[in-house]
Amino acid sequence: MSPSTTRDTAVKWTAYGAACLLLLFAHALTLSRLRVWGVAPFLPPLLPAVIASMEDRLEGVVFALTFGVLCDLALTAPLPCLYTLAFPLAALLASLLAKSVLQPGFLCSLAVSAAAFLTVDLIAAAALLSGGHAAVSAIALRAARELLASLPLLVVCHPLLSFLHRKFTL
Numbered sequence: 001m002s003p004s005t006t007r008d009t010a011v012k013w014t015a016y017g018a019a020c021l022l023l024l025f026a027h028a029l030t031l032s033r034l035r036v037w038g039v040a041p042f043l044p045p046l047l048p049a050v051i052a053s054m055e056d057r058l059e060g061v062v063f064a065l066t067f068g069v070l071c072d073l074a075l076t077a078p079l080p081c082l083y084t085l086a087f088p089l090a091a092l093l094a095s096l097l098a099k100s101v102l103q104p105g106f107l108c109s110l111a112v113s114a115a116a117f118l119t120v121d122l123i124a125a126a127a128l129l130s131g132g133h134a135a136v137s138a139i140a141l142r143a144a145r146e147l148l149a150s151l152p153l154l155v156v157c158h159p160l161l162s163f164l165h166r167k168f169t170l
Helices: 003-030 044-053 057-074 082-100 106-130 136-168
Strands: none
Touching: 003 044, 003 057, 003 136, 044 057, 044 082, 044 106, 044 136, 057 082, 082 106, 106 136
């Protein structure tokens, strides 16, 4: 890799990181207390999924892993390392969907975001069920509500992340 390529890559991923922080900050200031159907919109699964659908598979998975570790450090979850496990799996799935099934765009972002929520919720449900904490129907209903409450956030996330992808793609 030439120095300019390394520098360009570092700038691109720093811009993605800054955009994610900006989106998370704006979400925390505006929508964190909002309840829709008894659940709050949840932004973190959308971000690595949308980015992974636009970028190369390895880079998207590494970003999702890093983002997952940071989310596990900052957020509470029903399972230790939930986001560290779920986000790279969701990013891999998003990359596979975007490269072989769907054309990149808003509908692709919608599909990969739903897949990311499904991945996170399946892992969390498995952990909760193995501990005997909840019924399957209650977990599925809460997951569906959270997904429906969170997908409208793509209206802001997709254009910003798509803009950054176009800016840094040759």
